[in-house]
Amino acid sequence: MRVLIVEDEARIAGNIAEALRQRCGYAVDCAENGQDGAAMTEFKHYDLLLLDLMLPGMDGLSIVRQVRRRKDMTPILILTARDQPAQVVELLNAGADDYLTKPFDLGELLARAKALIRRGKGAPHPELSVGRISLNTVEQTVRCAGELIDLSPTEYRLLEYLIFRPRAIVSAQELLEHLYDYNWQHHSNVIEAHISNLRKKLRAVGEETTIATLRGRGYRLEAPEQQA
Amino acid sequence: MSDTAIKTRSLSGQLIGGVLLAEMLCAALFAAVAIGHEMHGRRRSFDVMLRGRADSLMGAVQDAEDPEDNVTVDPTELVLPAQDVYEVMSPNGRVLGNSPGSSADQLAALTSSHTPGYFNFRAGRVHYRAVRFDGVRVIDREEHGGIRRIVTVVYASPTHDMWQEAVVAEWFYIVASILLLAVTALALVWFLRRRLSPLQELAELAGRVTTRSWEFLPPAAVLRTAELAPIALSMEELLKGLQQAFERQRQLTGDAAHELKTSITVLKSSLQLLSMAPRTVEQYEAGLEGLLQDTVRMEELVNRMLTLARLEEAPVDECATCNLQMVVRSIKERLQPLAELKQVLLMPACDDEPRFVAFSPVDADVLCSNLIVNALQNSSPYGRLWADVQAHGDMTHLRVEDQGEGIPEAALPHVFERFYRADRSRSRASGGAGLGLSISKAIVERAGGTIEIQSTLGRGTTVTVTLPAVPTPTRRASDMTAQSRTSSGD
Numbered sequence: 001m002r003v004l005i006v007e008d009e010a011r012i013a014g015n016i017a018e019a020l021r022q023r024c025g026y027a028v029d030c031a032e033n034g035q036d037g038a039a040m041t042e043f044k045h046y047d048l049l050l051l052d053l054m055l056p057g058m059d060g061l062s063i064v065r066q067v068r069r070r071k072d073m074t075p076i077l078i079l080t081a082r083d084q085p086a087q088v089v090e091l092l093n094a095g096a097d098d099y100l101t102k103p104f105d106l107g108e109l110l111a112r113a114k115a116l117i118r119r120g121k122g123a124p125h126p127e128l129s130v131g132r133i134s135l136n137t138v139e140q141t142v143r144c145a146g147e148l149i150d151l152s153p154t155e156y157r158l159l160e161y162l163i164f165r166p167r168a169i170v171s172a173q174e175l176l177e178h179l180y181d182y183n184w185q186h187h188s189n190v191i192e193a194h195i196s197n198l199r200k201k202l203r204a205v206g207e208e209t210t211i212a213t214l215r216g217r218g219y220r221l222e223a224p225e226q227q228a
Numbered sequence: 229m230s231d232t233a234i235k236t237r238s239l240s241g242q243l244i245g246g247v248l249l250a251e252m253l254c255a256a257l258f259a260a261v262a263i264g265h266e267m268h269g270r271r272r273s274f275d276v277m278l279r280g281r282a283d284s285l286m287g288a289v290q291d292a293e294d295p296e297d298n299v300t301v302d303p304t305e306l307v308l309p310a311q312d313v314y315e316v317m318s319p320n321g322r323v324l325g326n327s328p329g330s331s332a333d334q335l336a337a338l339t340s341s342h343t344p345g346y347f348n349f350r351a352g353r354v355h356y357r358a359v360r361f362d363g364v365r366v367i368d369r370e371e372h373g374g375i376r377r378i379v380t381v382v383y384a385s386p387t388h389d390m391w392q393e394a395v396v397a398e399w400f401y402i403v404a405s406i407l408l409l410a411v412t413a414l415a416l417v418w419f420l421r422r423r424l425s426p427l428q429e430l431a432e433l434a435g436r437v438t439t440r441s442w443e444f445l446p447p448a449a450v451l452r453t454a455e456l457a458p459i460a461l462s463m464e465e466l467l468k469g470l471q472q473a474f475e476r477q478r479q480l481t482g483d484a485a486h487e488l489k490t491s492i493t494v495l496k497s498s499l500q501l502l503s504m505a506p507r508t509v510e511q512y513e514a515g516l517e518g519l520l521q522d523t524v525r526m527e528e529l530v531n532r533m534l535t536l537a538r539l540e541e542a543p544v545d546e547c548a549t550c551n552l553q554m555v556v557r558s559i560k561e562r563l564q565p566l567a568e569l570k571q572v573l574l575m576p577a578c579d580d581e582p583r584f585v586a587f588s589p590v591d592a593d594v595l596c597s598n599l600i601v602n603a604l605q606n607s608s609p610y611g612r613l614w615a616d617v618q619a620h621g622d623m624t625h626l627r628v629e630d631q632g633e634g635i636p637e638a639a640l641p642h643v644f645e646r647f648y649r650a651d652r653s654r655s656r657a658s659g660g661a662g663l664g665l666s667i668s669k670a671i672v673e674r675a676g677g678t679i680e681i682q683s684t685l686g687r688g689t690t691v692t693v694t695l696p697a698v699p700t701p702t703r704r705a706s707d708m709t710a711q712s713r714t715s716s717g718d
Binding site: 103 | 496
């Protein structure tokens, strides 16, 4: 998952980004002003937008309007130091999904971020499953028939991204865009290597669910029960 | 309304009362004149009637057919009102005849006056008007060519009827006046109510104004009224000013809350991040270092907010003076290390003449260091920075000029606003809260001066402070200058 933080106070942005990386395993990008933030949303790489309301250049509300005008459904969480009801109503009506007032609790922010991403992908419960595999987004663990599978952070993130869209073809490009931030040096074969490791680990526990490679098109998480 | 101690007087009530009183006086005067005029006419006709009756009495004088060849009056032959009193006398005073129904008192009163002509008298409770004249009566005209007899006739008739008749005759006018009075009173009440309604509207409108809803739009009826328009317009102006002041205050409180909440958010999120997972000693040390810096920034913010509050509320120290030249020089010395770090050349002052202005040493220090630190932070590397104090006539100018990147034209009108940052991310990084120039402006204006800012993008920014010069101070003030040197040196 990849999150964009648009916040002019660098210390706050840094703390949130660090918490999202460490606790949720998300890739995080930060923008310091409204214009940069608005421009970065146009790539549609993000699974969640975290916007400060009072920004230099362009305020959070304008960014929300701009994103929604593009029919971009990415969940939006607003951070605001002012909590007048009228303003909250205006924000939500403009298309924001949730808001938090400063000073917020970092734990609450992480929980809301996860919930928004989950619901944005149509999964109301934090536990997702395909075949015998179940993935817990809160604990960041993967089990096969109750047995814990030991995955690296990147492998977990890959599986988490794919499990939200079972049976859909996900391109390598999309995976790169949604799992890595801008500071990461892109290597085209890194995804293939991680997928391969993930396949091995799933096979090792006897799971029939696998990730199929469709040459030139991408990857697909396939559960065997469908054919059976 | 609940305060009944002040007795209110209704403007419309007073107006109605005044007009009605004037009308009543007019009506009374009119009635009096009318009755007077009527009385005059009636008295004249009364007199004519009196004379007529007296003449007919005269006609009744006849030969008495007695040896003395006297004359007599036989009233039985005449038809005269019963209440009339009369007497006919001969020149020698002998009574020839009188009204048969009259009492001795009435007759005595009748004959009390001896001058001919009309006169008034009273007998008992009745008022009379009488006429007395001497007449010549020719008797037995056929027999001897007539005998001329001189007689005196006094004839009186009661006047009370005349008054009653006059009042009755005028009755119509009096009733009409009273009716007119009543009708005009009602019309006046209606008219005044209607005409004074803009006043009531205005009062109602003013009553609706609160600190939450400032709406005050005088209706057209009020603005069309010459007496009310100035009141309504000045009220509108006043309320507009008050609303702006309130809005500014609200904005300031909101901005201050925003800044404080942001600072707290930084501290809180840093602490929570640090305690989220076990960390190494190095990570904790780095976290604590960051937290300390955040706390210092927050302290700075609070200090600046308190400085601004102090400047706005504390009374101005009238006799405060200090040597601005000295303050600027000591601050430049203090900031030399920072200038070297930023590779900025601090230019020496043009002259070293003492220039005294009406600042307290603390205010002078805050102002000058604000402006010079600002200029330093905005300077480009290898740029020059001037900070001079010069005199022009009886004004002292402080000029701080940098060769930095300048301020965008759109931002210039706002730079003195509190919490305003032309480029927020960059100013935040340099620790500013957008209060430095607001504080500078407050200090300068307290001392009766002005502050101006000019900037060209890519060329640099110049801040000019103009202050009234203060003559070289007495010993006490020079002590204070010495104090400022020590306070600005530490």
